Amino acid sequence: MAFTFPFSALVGQDEMKLAILIAAIDPSVGGVLVFGDRGTGKSTAVRALAALLPKMNAVVGCAYQCDPVSPCADCRARLAGGSALKSHKVAVPVVDLPLGATEDRVVGALDLEKALAHGVKAFEPGLLARANRGFLYIDEVNLLEDHLVDLLIDVAASGENVVEREGLSVRHPARFVLVGSGNPEEGELRPQLLDRFGLSVEVRTPGDVVTRVEVVRRRDRFERDPEAFVAQWQKEEEKLRRRIVKARERxxxxxxxxxxxxxxxxxxxxxxxxxxxxxxxxxxxxxxxxxxxxxxxxxxxxxxxxxxxxxxxxxxxxxxxxxxxxxxxxxxxxxxxxx
Incomplete structure (x- = not known):
């Protein structure tokens, strides 16, 4: 079983943690841009928060993990055809968008296997589909290729991914919290994408010995015995989870x-x-x-x-x-x- 570092155990970086919490409570705030030094817990914080969030209801068999209360077009078609929609609990997804990803991998494309084997045109969902209702994380977001930047700007504005290619015409929900990280010394972010991030935080390597020692101590304990470390922070995690749930309600x-x-x-x-x-x-x-x-x-x-x-x-x-x-x-x- 894979264990995730507890969000409550993160040391320092209070502005970053607060920004991610706010985006999780109200996704309409927009994404979170985290610029600063490498090795300061940026990706760890995102994965820790996603693991902390309560599991969400999703339609069984839906490629977009849509909410049974608000089914996507595919699930509505299944309902119209007489099929019942079953739901189950799934973890909030965290999807990485690599810098070298092709456009087909990001937006989805024709399922070649079905096309060749059965002569059927079927859509193979991409990373945007997997990230729906979760987090899309882009490391070194300032180095992202321009055509992917343009694509993300459109999807972030509309909450939908539209694919018109190879005889396919697909429209599916793609609402996610966009989290980007990077080092400002390696280049600036395009203004159009920068504006799509609701919050922007700066992280720095801790400058005092006490904080640095505590970071290393906790990480070392987690790596040596992750199960015991996670159990040690379980009460704090539950307390924070309840606060997030109540905040979403109010x-x-x-x-x-x-x-x-x-x-x-x-x-x-x-x-x-x-x-x-x-x-x-x-x-x-x-x-x-x-x-x-x-x-x-x-x-x-x-x-x-x-x-x-x-x-x-x-x-x-x-x-x-x-x-x-x-x-x-x-x-x-x-x-x-x-x-």
């Missing part, structure tokens, strides 16, 4: 009043964000955080905590200000909220 009822909306708009204007997606993401992320904390309404404390990851990648370039985007956002936060 997130739509969290109030974001005029005062919170005005504060969000003022912040975005002060830092100089492009478009209005900054305000929308800021409010959605703050609402998810409030739900996680058990609060009934969005307040300054929630806006302040999510403002930096929600806005740092949306700033216009200012040739007269050499400060980085993080510094610029934090400067405005200090002015608006006080030090």
């Amino acid at each position: 997130v739509t009822s969290v109030e974001a009043g005029d005062a919170a909306l005005e504060r969000a708009a003022t912040l975005c204007m002060a830092v100089g964000t492009d478009g209005l997606r900054g305000e929308l993401t800021l409010i959605r992320a703050a609402r998810a955080l409030a739900a996680f904390e058990g609060d009934a309404a969005v307040g300054d404390v929630h806006l302040r905590r999510v403002a930096t990851p929600a806005l740092r990648h949306r700033l216009r370039r200012d040739p007269l200000d050499e400060a980085g985007s993080t510094v610029r956002v934090e400067r405005v936060l200090a002015e608006q909220f006080g030090a």
